[in-house]
Amino acid sequence: MTDKPTQVKREPVYLRLRGFREFGIIIFIIIISLLIGIRNPRFLTLGNFHDMLLDTASLSVLALGMMLVLVTGGIDLSMESVLALTGMVVAMTIKENPHLSPLLMLVLGLALGSLLGAITGLIVAKGKVVPIIATLSMMYVYRGITFIISGGKWVSAYEMPDSFKEMATGRLLGFSNLITIALLVYLFFYYFVNHTRVGREIYAVGSNREAARIIGINSEFITCLVYIISGALSGLAGVMWVARYASAQNDTASGFVMTIVAACVLGGVSITGGVGTVFGVLLGSITIGIINNALPMIRVSPFWKMALQGLIILVAAIVNIAITRNAEKSQLRRREL
């Protein structure tokens, strides 16, 4: 009988631990923003905040795609190359046909990205190739194809029509169109992941593939689907990237996959699968955006960015594991009582 009160006490602790994750990131964002603001007051202006969000828009879209792959226990290293390839194809298309609508380009990006993602997905789901090896290969394959179709040349700002570049420069309700696009993507995926059958099945496959198979979930289809989604979102981000920087190059976003993984891991996505929230990924992306935006403002050499990213991935992954283990322990304890 004496155990009862402690049991009641423990439950909220465990529940708080789960919410703590996102709450912790918000606190971290506030502290880091204040610290940077002290070093350089220009950081805390509304204009800079908008710029930061604008730079983070494509990262946040990519991180969402990566999250779904990570939730199934896979990883998609090819995202940066899908981004570069679709970006290049879209830039070359708009260069040849400047009268085409930018909206059509977004659709083209989504379609081409899905196609490339489907190839990767089939290799993983049907070919049973370990995701890391499949996507590492496809990363170099798609990058090489980008090089082949462009012939090694760039598409630069003056070759793109204004209507296309307006996608980044134009504003809706005070926010850049790119931010609006990212927001719409997030709203859609918040609904998809939390309130649709397929969305929940992704988590089921990631938590326990065998159990998912037994209750009748087509895990091959789900595996393929998450790569199609990550491809589609990479394609979309490719169009956004090209519009934002008004150029498409062969080495666009080269090495960017590290940033994407960093955003996910910071947002609490587990690399072993089954864990990750849309809101967490958004916060993780914003944190990375803040750090990237702040580094030049506090006069840190850009050469630090790469090492810092690696360190962030490592520390965040270790923190994630510590938190999950804590949560599991308290869960076990509750079960025992």
Added chain:
Amino acid sequence: MKPQNSLDKSSKLGSVARWELLLVILIIGVSIVNGRLSPHFWSYAGLMDALAVFLEKGFMVLPMALVLVIGDIDISVASIVALSSVVMAMSYAAGLPMALAVLVALAVGAGCGYFNGVLISRIPGLSAIIVTLAGSSLYRGIAYILLGDQAIGGFPSWYSYLAWGYVGNTSIPFIIVVFILCAVIYWLLLHRTAFGRKVYAMGNNPVAARFSGIPVAKIKQIIFTLNGLMAGMAAVFLTSKLGSSRPNIATGYELEVIAIAVLGGVSPAGGKGSIIGVCLALILMRLLRYGMGLVNVPGQVMLVIIGVVLVCVVMLPNIFGSRRRSWKKIKES
């Protein structure tokens, strides 16, 4: 006694031997095509130089085979090469004798590998994928912090002997002798020692391996440290070949090294593979690259081809294997 490549001798030894035979046939085939493309291919010097110019990757493939056999992966090796090379060049530029600088490169490589190993083996739940992914950003990032976008060259003349020199008055490249020595050591280690048997046991069933008293964490630690050490060695030879050091050297090497190991019959799922197969795959990959170079295939396109080859090598046995198994089931029923 024949080398035992797997715990399941009867079936897997046969398939491994068959795989190696296939590699030999492919090597002969590619050599014939290369010989037709270039009249200089079949000369002794041409063959030796063609092999020697590629061997720094060979140093990385040997321990990578071990990493894959225990069912892990290391994608940070290319970055370790870059960091070792940069630190070596900087310590030479700072006044250290070149011989000591070479030792520094080896130490840096082993240190990075040790760091990977500590994280992977000591923190349960932290997978090799995430650690080496972070490592690939971290190590190259440190190289960039140290050297920025500059390059360091001007090494002493004896240093270029490592990659370009010949043994004594013979026409055997020095690097080939070193590589063969390393290959023999790794062959002995994997196929002739208790350590090697434990490595296979870990790859075949990690849980059973731990319960049967194999020090899983310690072996992982050793293998990842070896992987880093050999990356440091590759850095020494690569820098000697290039004549200068920059933070962006060896980009894309991880793909090629893993591809060669897998092409050599090492299963990325763990538990399968042999050093002989890996060495044959190394020769095959070099000859393929040689041939592609003869018909002017750009480096980017070579990476496309290597990527496709890697995916196909892993995928095709899976597809055909499952079909054969389902055929068997049908026959039995």
